[in-house]
Every structure is written in structure tokens, then in C-alpha cells.
Amino acid sequence: MNTRPERVLMTADAVGGVWTYALDLARALSARAVRTTLAVMGPPPTNAQRAAAESIVDLHEGAFALEWAPDPWADVESAGQWLLALERVVAPDVVHVNGFSHCALRFEAPVLMVAHSCVCTWWRACKREAAPSDWDRYRAAVRDGLAGADAIAAPTRAMLDAFLAEHDPARAHQRRARVIANAIDPTRYAPADAKEPLVLAAGRLWDEAKNVASLDAIAGDLPWDVVIAGSDVGPDGERVTFRGATSLGVLTPDEIASWMSRAAIYALPARYEPFGLSALEAALSGCALVLGDVPSLREIWGDAARYVDPDDPVALRIAIEGLIDAPTVRADLALRARRRALELARPDVMADSYLDLYSALLTRRARRAASCA
Structure with missing residues (x-):
């Protein structure tokens, strides 16, 4: 048969x-x-x-x-x-x-x-x-x-x-x-020759699951620029106002890949993330990962990311600042994330x-x- x-x-x-x-x-x-x-x-x-x-x-x-x-x-x-x-x-x-x-x-x-x-x-x-x-x-x-x-x-x-x-x-x-x-196809993502002092996130600002609003809330307290890709229009049609981050709006796949290649840190302080393709794309792009401490992301990334309580913006700020202030640690974390991503991106x-x-x-x-x- x-x-x-x-x-x-x-x-x-x-x-x-x-x-x-x-x-x-x-x-x-x-x-x-x-x-x-x-x-x-x-x-x-x-x-x-x-x-x-x-x-x-x-x-x-x-x-x-x-x-x-x-x-x-x-x-x-x-x-x-x-x-x-x-x-x-x-x-x-x-x-x-x-x-x-x-x-x-x-x-x-x-x-x-x-x-x-x-x-x-x-x-x-x-x-x-x-x-x-x-x-x-x-x-x-x-x-x-x-x-x-x-x-x-x-x-x-x-x-x-x-x-x-x-x-x-x-x-x-x-x-x-x-x-x-x-x-995902790993050939679509790669680190730039030199990373820039940027913290990147991707997700709708109003989406409770991705929780990028917590990153926007602390963006003004960080020494680096914070940029967020994704729609800023809520499900009711109302435009959401950014407090500290810069909105990139909705990007094409090539545009988001370009931003990921440049950014040194990718933040996804998710409350709910069954897998997280954006984190995989960012890791392939050589970003150090700061992720919500949820079981699925722990399962995927192990020791190749920093984890924060999604409901604790202070912890998110401290985690990102710690990587900004420690370039060697940041580079090591990014390397571990990319190695793990290459195992997954098959x-x-x-x-x-x-x-x-x-x-x-x-x-x-x-x-x-x-x-x-």
C-alpha cells in the first residue's frame, strides 16, 4: 500500500x-x-x-x-x-x-x-x-x-x-x-556587519499577547532608541498613541528583515506566544533576545535569551539596560540565540x-x- x-x-x-x-x-x-x-x-x-x-x-x-x-x-x-x-x-x-x-x-x-x-x-x-x-x-x-x-x-x-x-x-x-x-528559510535573515544601538520589537501596540505596550512605556527611560514595527490602529479603528517608542508602522518582510539586521536587541515581552516566529527571525539576524518569561519561549530558547515577567516593566527595563551596558554579554547572548535559531530554522x-x-x-x-x- x-x-x-x-x-x-x-x-x-x-x-x-x-x-x-x-x-x-x-x-x-x-x-x-x-x-x-x-x-x-x-x-x-x-x-x-x-x-x-x-x-x-x-x-x-x-x-x-x-x-x-x-x-x-x-x-x-x-x-x-x-x-x-x-x-x-x-x-x-x-x-x-x-x-x-x-x-x-x-x-x-x-x-x-x-x-x-x-x-x-x-x-x-x-x-x-x-x-x-x-x-x-x-x-x-x-x-x-x-x-x-x-x-x-x-x-x-x-x-x-x-x-x-x-x-x-x-x-x-x-x-x-x-x-x-x-x-523559516534562514537565508532571508542575517546580521549587519555592525549592529546599531537600537531596541526593536514587532507587534501591534494594542495586542495584549505581544505586550509591546510595556516596552513603549519604558522606552523614554532607555539610553537607546526603541522602534516598534506593526499596526498602530486598534480593532475598533482607533489609532494608538506611542509614548516613548518610534512607530515604524506595518513593514514588508524585506523591511522588517533590514531593521532586524541592524538592531542589537530584540524585545518580545509576551504574555502569550505559542511559538514566536518574530523571535526566530530576530535571532537569525543576530539580535540579543529579551523575552517574556512564558513556558513556550523558555522551551524554545533555553539559555539563549533573557527572560522577564511580562507584567513587570521595571524588570524589562533592567534587563534591556543590562545588555546595553554590557556589550560582551550582549554579543555572547546574540551568538547563542543565532546558533539556536540555525538549529530551528530548518x-x-x-x-x-x-x-x-x-x-x-x-x-x-x-x-x-x-x-x-
């Missing part, structure tokens, strides 16, 4: 890191003779995103609200019918869902759920309490997706454990869950891990079919 996949149907959105992850994975899968059909929902990709994707995947766009948007359920149902119709046309070997609710659909192919983040784990990390009853329908959709998925993956053990504890405390699915770290390893999981799903499906014959 052939248990090596040749075609994968993958869902994604063009909003954040899942888009980068999907293209890097699809590119590495293509090198292994596996073609990816990418079904993108939510806000449409930009023209630049479309151009980047066209040689890597077969791109299909659906203007459906994402499952974490306000009252998305009519769109989620319509998107499900669209995905089922797309599966009939594509005939994939595996359906790879970068989300939750659509794992409950009756696909012909086995279904992999990948938990990149979720509202309930975000809420518990950022608010220090369970998400309110407003999110009960979302919870039910995630539980239904868990029941329908043939396997589950997450980019860190911390994210996987938090996700299952939130939605599946009995751990009935633990036996078919795997940790597969995200990866799309080939990520693709091989997913191929192994896809093959396991196909093998399990074939054995079940043989036993029923």
Missing part, C-alpha cells in the same frame, strides 16, 4: 504567522514531490502575498470570516461547504487544517489539526482567567474539531499542553498528538516531520480499511 502523500489540502489565513508557516512548509514539501493546495480564508492576501505564493502552491481564496471573528458561524459553515467541494476537485491524500472547527467536516482524506493558537488559551494567558461564556460556541466548535481530527500537532509542547488542558482535559487525544516546531526538518505524520495517518487509514474488507 502507498502511504506516501502526493497532494495536501491545507487551510490558512493571510493575517499573521500562519501564512509564512504555510508557504515555507509548502515550499519544502514541493521539494519532496508533494503539491499543496492552499485554501485561504479571512481577509484576502495582498498582491505581494499572492505573488509569493503563486509558484509554491495552488492558491484558492474564500472570503469567509475566521472562526475567532465576531459571530462568524454562518461564514464558518459556508467555508466548510467550500472546503468539501475543493476536496472533491483536488482529491488530496491529507487535509491539513490550521484551525479547529473545520476538522469536524466529513472529509474523505484523513485530517490533521494544527493548533497554532486559540482564543481560550490566549484569554487565560492574557486575562488570567477562563474565557467568558461569550466564547462557548467557539469552545464547542473546537471540541467538535478535536473529535473529528485524526491527529493533532502544535509548534511547542507548552502550546499543545495548554490547548489540550483547555479543550480536552481528559487527554483522550494525547496519544495522537505531536510537537512539530515551526521553521524547513526541511519541519517538512520531514509533517510527511512522517501524514504517512502515519495514511497507514492507519489503510490498515482500518484492510481490517474491514
Whole structure:
């Protein structure tokens, strides 16, 4: 029996890191003779995103609200019918869902759920309490997706454990869950010949998870300039005012890579970060990392970063000042971070891990079919 996949149907959105992850994975899968059909929902990709994707995947766009948007359920149902119709046309070997609710659909192919983040784990990390009853329908959709998925993956053990504890405390699915770290193309990032006295962060100022507002709050007390890349327009359309940092606005991938190559320190004092692609990009760019002390970032970076309590801006200031005042320590930390990043930034390893999981799903499906014959 052939248990090596040749075609994968993958869902994604063009909003954040899942888009980068999907293209890097699809590119590495293509090198292994596996073609990816990418079904993108939510806000449409930009023209630049479309151009980047066209040689890597077969791109299909659906203007459906994402499952974490306000009252998305009519769109989620319509998107499900669209995905089922797309599966009939594509005939994939595996359906790879970068989300939750659509794992409950009756696909012909086995279904992999990948938990990149979720509202309930975000809420518990950022608010220090369970998400309110407003999110009960979302919870039910995630539980239904868990029941329908043939396997589950997450980019860190911390994210996987938090996700299952939130939605599946009995751990009935633990036996078919795997940790597969995200990866990026390392050739896109490199240190400049000489680093500049800059502290860089990337994230929306209003995003409680990234917590860059705490960096902005202390920026005026630091001897170096602090620059923050990301939207300064909140979800209600109101522009957020910076107190001490300089806003770079929304940057292209090439622009953010340029800033990372120049900056000596990258700060991500996150309260919630299932993986943290921006930290990986910064480390590849030779930045010393100052990170929020959360389990996922500890898991990834070990002794290659400095950690601070996300709720303690004084500790954040002291950590950054300590690196500013100690160039030898800063250079050593940056070197350790880059070495660790080069271990992680292996799309080939990520693709091989997913191929192994896809093959396991196909093998399990074939054995079940043989036993029923």
C-alpha cells in the first residue's frame, strides 16, 4: 500500500504567522514531490502575498470570516461547504487544517489539526482567567474539531499542553498528538556587519499577547532608541498613541528583515506566544533576545535569551539596560540565540516531520480499511 502523500489540502489565513508557516512548509514539501493546495480564508492576501505564493502552491481564496471573528458561524459553515467541494476537485491524500472547527467536516482524506493558537488559551494567558461564556460556541466548535481530527500537532509542547488542558482535559487525544516546531528559510535573515544601538520589537501596540505596550512605556527611560514595527490602529479603528517608542508602522518582510539586521536587541515581552516566529527571525539576524518569561519561549530558547515577567516593566527595563551596558554579554547572548535559531530554522526538518505524520495517518487509514474488507 502507498502511504506516501502526493497532494495536501491545507487551510490558512493571510493575517499573521500562519501564512509564512504555510508557504515555507509548502515550499519544502514541493521539494519532496508533494503539491499543496492552499485554501485561504479571512481577509484576502495582498498582491505581494499572492505573488509569493503563486509558484509554491495552488492558491484558492474564500472570503469567509475566521472562526475567532465576531459571530462568524454562518461564514464558518459556508467555508466548510467550500472546503468539501475543493476536496472533491483536488482529491488530496491529507487535509491539513490550521484551525479547529473545520476538522469536524466529513472529509474523505484523513485530517490533521494544527493548533497554532486559540482564543481560550490566549484569554487565560492574557486575562488570567477562563474565557467568558461569550466564547462557548467557539469552545464547542473546537471540541467538535478535536473529535473529528485524526491527529493533532502544535509548534511547542507548552502550546499543545495548554490547548489540550483547555479543550480536552481528559487527554483522550494525547496519544495522537505531536510537537512539530515551526521553521523559516534562514537565508532571508542575517546580521549587519555592525549592529546599531537600537531596541526593536514587532507587534501591534494594542495586542495584549505581544505586550509591546510595556516596552513603549519604558522606552523614554532607555539610553537607546526603541522602534516598534506593526499596526498602530486598534480593532475598533482607533489609532494608538506611542509614548516613548518610534512607530515604524506595518513593514514588508524585506523591511522588517533590514531593521532586524541592524538592531542589537530584540524585545518580545509576551504574555502569550505559542511559538514566536518574530523571535526566530530576530535571532537569525543576530539580535540579543529579551523575552517574556512564558513556558513556550523558555522551551524554545533555553539559555539563549533573557527572560522577564511580562507584567513587570521595571524588570524589562533592567534587563534591556543590562545588555546595553554590557556589550560582551550582549554579543555572547546574540551568538547563542543565532546558533539556536540555525538549529530551528530548518524547513526541511519541519517538512520531514509533517510527511512522517501524514504517512502515519495514511497507514492507519489503510490498515482500518484492510481490517474491514
